[in-house]
Amino acid sequence: MGQCNPPQAIKIMEAELFRGKDLQQAFELVIKKKAFDGSKACITFIREEAMKDRESAPLIFKKLWLE
Structure with a gap:
C-alpha cells in the first residue's frame, strides 16, 4: 500500500470511471x-x-454518495 492521498485517489477514480471502468476497477488502480x-x-x-x-468530479461523487 501507499500513503493516503484523497485528492489523487479522486483524480484517478474519476478518470477511470470516465473511461468506462467500474468502481472496483477504478479503486484497484x-x-x-x-x-x-x-x-x-x-x-x-x-x-x-x-x-x-x-462539481469537478461528478462521476465519483455519484458512485460514492448516490448509489
Missing part, C-alpha cells in the same frame, strides 16, 4: 498508484474529498 494506505480512515477521507469535489 488507486491501490496500484499507491494513493491508499489500506485504512478505513482513508476511505472516509476519499469520500469526503469526493463530496468536496462533487
Whole structure:
C-alpha cells in the first residue's frame, strides 16, 4: 500500500470511471498508484474529498454518495 492521498485517489477514480471502468476497477488502480494506505480512515477521507469535489468530479461523487 501507499500513503493516503484523497485528492489523487479522486483524480484517478474519476478518470477511470470516465473511461468506462467500474468502481472496483477504478479503486484497484488507486491501490496500484499507491494513493491508499489500506485504512478505513482513508476511505472516509476519499469520500469526503469526493463530496468536496462533487462539481469537478461528478462521476465519483455519484458512485460514492448516490448509489
